[in-house]
Amino acid sequence: MKDYLLLFRGGEMQGLSEEERNKHLAKWGQWIGSLSKEGKFAGGDPLGVEARVISGKKMAVTDGPYAESKEMVGGYLIIKAADLNSATEITKECPIYEVDDVTEIREIHHMDF
Amino acid sequence: MKDFIFLFRSHERELQKLSPDEMQSLLGKWSTWIKKLNDAGKYKFGDRLSREDAKVVSDFGRVVTDGPFIESKEIVGGYIIIQAESMDEAVEISKQCPVYNIKGMVEVRTGAN
Amino acid sequence: MILNVTKKDSYENLASHLFRNEAGKMVSVLTRIFGLPRIEIAEDIVQDTFLKALDEWGFNNIPQNPQAWLYKVAKNKTIDYLRHWKHVQDYESDISHLLKSEWTLSASVNNMFLDNEIQDSQLRMIFTSCHPLLPQESQIALTLKTLCGFSIKEISRALLTTGANVNKRLFRAKQKLRDEHLKFEIPMGDELAKRLDSVYRVIYLIFNEGYSSTESEKIIRKDLCAEALRLCQLLSEHKIGDNPKTYALFSLMCFHSSRFNARIDDKGYVILLKEQDRKLWNKALIAKGFEYLSKSSYGNELSEYHLEAGIASYHLSAKSLDKTNWNSILKLYEILEKINPSPVTILNKAIVVSQISGPQAALEEVLKIKTLEKYYLYHTTLAELYKDLDQIQKAKTHLEEALKLTNSAAEISLIKKRIEELKFNRRFL
Numbered sequence: 303m304k305d306y307l308l309l310f311r312g313g314e315m316q317g318l319s320e321e322e323r324n325k326h327l328a329k330w331g332q333w334i335g336s337l338s339k340e341g342k343f344a345g346g347d348p349l350g351v352e353a354r355v356i357s358g359k360k361m362a363v364t365d366g367p368y369a370e371s372k373e374m375v376g377g378y379l380i381i382k383a384a385d386l387n388s389a390t391e392i393t394k395e396c397p398i399y400e401v402d403d404v405t406e407i408r409e410i411h412h413m414d415f
Numbered sequence: 416m417k418d419f420i421f422l423f424r425s426h427e428r429e430l431q432k433l434s435p436d437e438m439q440s441l442l443g444k445w446s447t448w449i450k451k452l453n454d455a456g457k458y459k460f461g462d463r464l465s466r467e468d469a470k471v472v473s474d475f476g477r478v479v480t481d482g483p484f485i486e487s488k489e490i491v492g493g494y495i496i497i498q499a500e501s502m503d504e505a506v507e508i509s510k511q512c513p514v515y516n517i518k519g520m521v522e523v524r525t526g527a528n
Numbered sequence: 529m530i531l532n533v534t535k536k537d538s539y540e541n542l543a544s545h546l547f548r549n550e551a552g553k554m555v556s557v558l559t560r561i562f563g564l565p566r567i568e569i570a571e572d573i574v575q576d577t578f579l580k581a582l583d584e585w586g587f588n589n590i591p592q593n594p595q596a597w598l599y600k601v602a603k604n605k606t607i608d609y610l611r612h613w614k615h616v617q618d619y620e621s622d623i624s625h626l627l628k629s630e631w632t633l634s635a636s637v638n639n640m641f642l643d644n645e646i647q648d649s650q651l652r653m654i655f656t657s658c659h660p661l662l663p664q665e666s667q668i669a670l671t672l673k674t675l676c677g678f679s680i681k682e683i684s685r686a687l688l689t690t691g692a693n694v695n696k697r698l699f700r701a702k703q704k705l706r707d708e709h710l711k712f713e714i715p716m717g718d719e720l721a722k723r724l725d726s727v728y729r730v731i732y733l734i735f736n737e738g739y740s741s742t743e744s745e746k747i748i749r750k751d752l753c754a755e756a757l758r759l760c761q762l763l764s765e766h767k768i769g770d771n772p773k774t775y776a777l778f779s780l781m782c783f784h785s786s787r788f789n790a791r792i793d794d795k796g797y798v799i800l801l802k803e804q805d806r807k808l809w810n811k812a813l814i815a816k817g818f819e820y821l822s823k824s825s826y827g828n829e830l831s832e833y834h835l836e837a838g839i840a841s842y843h844l845s846a847k848s849l850d851k852t853n854w855n856s857i858l859k860l861y862e863i864l865e866k867i868n869p870s871p872v873t874i875l876n877k878a879i880v881v882s883q884i885s886g887p888q889a890a891l892e893e894v895l896k897i898k899t900l901e902k903y904y905l906y907h908t909t910l911a912e913l914y915k916d917l918d919q920i921q922k923a924k925t926h927l928e929e930a931l932k933l934t935n936s937a938a939e940i941s942l943i944k945k946r947i948e949e950l951k952f953n954r955r956f957l
Contacts, residue, residue: 331639346631379631430579432681434678442585461587463586465583467580
């Protein structure tokens with residue numbers, strides 16, 4: 303089993319009515335619940351809108367990173383999967399696609415020396 | 416008629432010991448007492464003070480501590496301002512105060528003229 | 529000048545015992561979130577919630593919906609706690625995995641405060657508190673603490689023991705629950721019937737503590753009876769407890785409650801059935817008792833609660849002592865004696881025999897019982913029968929024997945009163 307980081311871009315819940323929102327959150331509960339049961343869930347949280355970008359050796363600080371909310375990272379999860387393909391299959395089950403999301407899946411690289 | 420301030424002091428630990436039922440009945444005793452004072456035209460205003468988020472600021476603001484909760488000390492749990500003819504009458508009124516139910520005490524003060 | 533006492537929602541609008549009932553609900557819900565081994569966190573958060581209510585509701589500033597206010601504060605305190613320890617602590621609960629991520633944390637906590645989940649959590653708490661692994665006296669103390677919101681002091685007053693004793697019982701009970709890794713759940717399958725019986729027993733014992741004790745204060749005794757009725761009702765509203773035995777127990781407790789005010793006088797003395805003012809019996813409770821008695825009659829189960837409720841129903845429907853249907857009562861006692869041959873059952877049966885066939889027949893029945901010589905009610909019953917047979921000296925001997933066997937101040941003075949009456953009796957013989 304390897305660890306994979308899922309980076310969610312978009313996935314805004316703002317447009318949902320309260321009822322839709324509750325339904326949506328219930329699906330998250332079910333999904334994370336079943337992942338946990340299979341030992342595939344390792345953590346992760348949604349992220350706030352306010353952000354700073356620190357760049358370069360000079361550590362220039364800007365508000366940011368993107369004005370376009372579609373491209374903003376809205377949250378992350380860490381899951382366990384055998385390989386990138388099965389991580390992709392797992393991600394397809396994620397309720398976040400109900401709210402139009404783009405997910406980047408990256409293997410967590412172990413810095414072994 | 417003069418204004419008198421009642422400061423209610425009690426031990427935090429006495430409150431902690433109360434059961435839910437006793438807390439509800441204490442709430443009732445305060446309510447009844449204040450109403451009685453109000454109906455007699457003696458009550459001006461007052462409130463309970465929150466036990467959370469209290470700070471003690473000293474030395475021109477250079478020392479700020481969470482407080483004033485020291486186990487052995489009384490804290491001021493609330494105050495009211497009432498009207499009475501004399502200190503004697505004010506003291507008489509204070510004798511009915513529900514704070515005695517939690518082994519508390521009333522400090523009766525009058526403004527300096 | 530703004531007067532903050534003129535606000536509409538004053539203290540009077542608070543349901544009586546709201547805090548006590550909500551305490552039971554919230555402790556149950558939070559124990560389900562934090563897991564049984566961390567029940568203390570649940571209790572602390574609930575206590576803090578009420579203290580905050582005391583502060584913020586001020587002298588007379590009760591929120592429009594006090595229950596919703598309490599739940600909101602408890603939820604927030606719970607979420608704060610979970611966030612604080614998120615990366616450090618694991619919880620032994622069904623939803624522990626959902627508490628580890630912000631994707632699901634607050635929705636899951638909110639979910640637990642929905643009506644059906646609150647009910648479910650309370651049922652889990654009843655079955656856990658009444659778990660047969662715990663000694664019965666601990667089951668009672670734990671039930672009063674967790675579901676009824678009683679403080680240590682209130683429990684010790686109700687059970688006529690010291691606070692230190694109650695503390696010890698609760699501490700050991702919680703330790704036991706931890707050691708045995710008991711799950712906070714509703715039992716299923718074959719286990720259910722046995723576990724339900726344990727719950728019924730505790731409810732009935734709590735009720736009896738309130739109904740029969742002559743020593744504790746009237747107010748706490750009434751509270752115990754009310755709490756037993758509430759717990760039984762809670763059970764009947766859930767599919768798990770919706771069965772004839774639950775209804776029979778509820779009916780029985782309604783019947784007994786209806787005589788609460790008639791059976792004890794102002795000084796705390798027990799008034800015997802034959803001396804009770806039947807006008808003081810509570811008609812609404814009697815009607816409720818009959819309603820549930822008929823509900824309890826479907827199916828073919830005949831439990832001791834059915835029989836005791838049946839016996840009470842004959843007493844309560846009689847216009848006077850003379851008009852009581854003693855023959856029907858005797859039949860029920862005979863079945864009850866087979867199911868549960870307890871000393872009280874046998875003695876009570878003898879009193880019925882005395883009504884039907886006279887004191888001599890009853891005396892013979894009682895004298896057959898060999899195991900009750902150390903039981904004060906055995907001697908008071910004998911004394912009563914000897915008195916009816918004009919054997920005053922024997923009556924006196926047994927009353928004096930009974931005196932040695934009880935420590936209850938109220939019972940002692942009642943027995944002394946009866947000894948006095950014997951003297952009076954003799955003088956006019």
